[in-house]
Amino acid sequence: MSNNIEEKIQQEREAARAACDINGAESGACAAAWDVVEELQAEAAHQRQKAPKKNAFEQYCDANPDADECRVYED
Template sequence: MIEKKVKEATQVCEGDQTSDECKVAWDEVEEISQAKADFRRKLEKEDPLESFCQDHPETDECRVYDN
């Protein structure tokens, strides 16, 4: 997706790199890149066991014992 937007921005900016269309195209590239980075950070923070236990609470790995 990012590569596609970079290619589009490059094509839009071939004639005039200072045009409004060029600026908008590169803004879109930046927004998509930031969204991807935010998503990656979110995935890194999540505990895989927590996600698993939400889907399979009955498994031994997800049992919670009261002491």
């Protein structure tokens, strides 16, 4: 997830800089290009927020669901 969107953000940043150099910092093309970067950054933040990191024990249980420590007892 993260690497792909981070690469896309970097590409769009470069495109925004180029658009601003060519069209001027006050141009609509420059503003639109930076809007794309901002939207991608917001999406990246949303994706990071959506997927909480698992602690070491949770990772262990994901890899070893049959381990005694990972058993779940239901009443």
